[in-house]
């Protein structure tokens with residue numbers, strides 16, 4: 001068992017907050033942060049049995065139920081509300097009426113009338129309501145907010161913030177990537193709702209950084225959509241949903257959400273004195289008050305409690321939302337997203353969808369602090385029609401064995417069809433690649449998963465044949481087109497692919513060798529030194545990262561799940577056989593701080609590694625000896641935040 005590490009004291013009080021978590025998918029992401037913030041998790045509630053079991057493993061002794069009435073009757077102070085997105089308004093009201101403070105996941109509510117009801121319920125009670133909008137609280141955005149407050153950038157003129165996330169698989173699975181059950185049904189809201197509603201991760205940061213609030217919004221509908229999203233009967237997703245928002249200082253924000261072919265989180269703001277850009281290359285500022293002023297990269301560092309925030313999920317954002325909530329309960333000091341901030345960031349989504357339905361007509365964003373504004377919308381319950389997710393994608397028809405497994409087959413389609421498409425499309429432009437060897441892993445990936453692709457494509461075709469006019473057939477047919485099933489399943493395809501991979505390997509060498517057979521120790525205390533490591537150890541599972549068919553990792557979670565203190569080190573060991581003594585390279589990535597040793601000599605470390613795993617790769621120089629080389633990775637579990645690591649030898 002790992003040695004208990006002292007928990008830093010954040011609040012100058014011993015008062016505790018007893019918390020219940022309602023919705024144990026995303027809701028559990030906050031679990032490990034609670035210990036820093038005087039919060040004890042004492043109850044959980046979810047319809048899903050597997051999530052309740054997972055909750056109890058982390059929190060033995062807590063009350064857990066699938067019944068919301070029973071949950072709300074328990075003796076606790078506050079609810080972390082992470083139920084279905086369109087249900088947050090009524091659920092928050094129910095919690096307040098049960099006498100609980102509420103930290104609601106985004107968004108606050110689904111219609112104008114629901115918003116009015118929620119505001120008035122919060123005003124009636126001496127209870128805290130916060131919205132858990134977390135994207136303003138990354139190190140970069142908080143650093144920017146501090147510099148704006150100091151006047152470095154002047155006034156907001158224009159900003160482009162975005163949250164473009166093609167989460168097609170999540171229309172058919174729960175957040176933990178298990179297919180939705182029963183298998184002919186689809187996700188409660190991700191399968192149909194317009195991304196306009198999910199406007200807070202992009203607008204929220206601009207509001208907090210520039211201290212402005214939205215007052216008007218307008219948008220045109222973008223009609224083309226990508227494959228594999230349901231359409232009609234209330235479903236409208238799988239497209240881009242930009243809106244233009246007028247802020248109360250006269251500045252304009254282009255707020256971009258969407259599910260398309262290029263996930264991106266680029267962020268640009270122009271102020272009257274200076275400008276900032278955040279993208280794949282980090283943060284760049286242009287300071288000097290002119291278009292050609294010097295443009296330089298900066299290194300935004302955490303300020304204040306950032307050290308703790310950095311250890312928690314979502315780039316630290318989850319720490320801050322929980323911190324502001326606990327601070328208001330314990331000390332009365334308000335955070336940025338009280339009920340009114342929650343309204344400011346939620347309302348533009350509802351009004352943008354309306355604007356797009358009315359040909360781009362500008363819509364006001366009322367200020368729900370004012371009763372007169374609320375009165376205008378008190379009875380306005382306009383909302384997007386909802387797809388009947390429970391009835392499912394076969395319109396109530398009798399289900400055969402494959403149709404009953406639709407969600408699982410569709411989940412696989414969202415992984416395998418794009419893997420095929422990536423191969424054939426990159427092949428078309430292969431010679432234009434700056435580093436042509438980068439095509440090899442794309443081809444190799446398709447070869448590795450080809451057997452599963454064949455089974456999935458055949459199952460999908462069978463469903464399309466048996467239920468041709470169903471919604472299920474519509475999405476499967478679209479994915480079969482992406483995967484060019486006729487070509488992919490033709491007898492000549494696999495031999496040609498194998499030939500291609502062999503010739504690429506001959507040309508570029510096998511560029512990387514994935515290390516897939518690791519064995520690992522149990523969870524050991526933080527300060528364990530290598531000579532103490534006690535072998536033998538357990539074999540690790542080598543898994544695909546949900547949403548990324550081409551990225552696999554060695555999963556360490558089984559080694560510490562269920563342990564009360566999930567802090568410590570896991571040592572994982574693999575062997576690499578080298579034909580001769582030579583210089584080489586080793587690429588390692590993990591979602592917790594890690595050190596790498598080759599033949600017991602330290603060759604590198606990444607102290608700041610956090611999720612997601614693929615973004616944390618470091619390439620290290622090694623000196624292979626002839627024969628067996630031991631590769632040892634020491635990975636810090638970060639209170640249970642670390643899922644694992646990937647490692648490969650680079651040739």
Ligand SMILES: NC(=O)c1ccc[n+]([C@@H]2O[C@H](COP(=O)([O-])OP(=O)(O)OC[C@H]3O[C@@H](n4cnc5c(N)ncnc54)[C@H](O)[C@@H]3O)[C@@H](O)[C@H]2O)c1
Nearest residue numbers: 023024025026045046047048068082083084085105106175
């Ligand atoms: N801020 C972020 O970074 C972030 C990330 C992911 C999700 N979210 C938000 O968190 C919320 C939850 O997300 P999720 O990914 O877990 O999705 P989800 O909608 O799949 O999960 C909701 C969970 O709540 C349970 N639930 C719903 N109503 C219930 C009820 N009445 N009684 C008992 N259980 C009930 C469901 O069984 C489900 O497990 C969503 O609103 C989403 O917008 C925010």
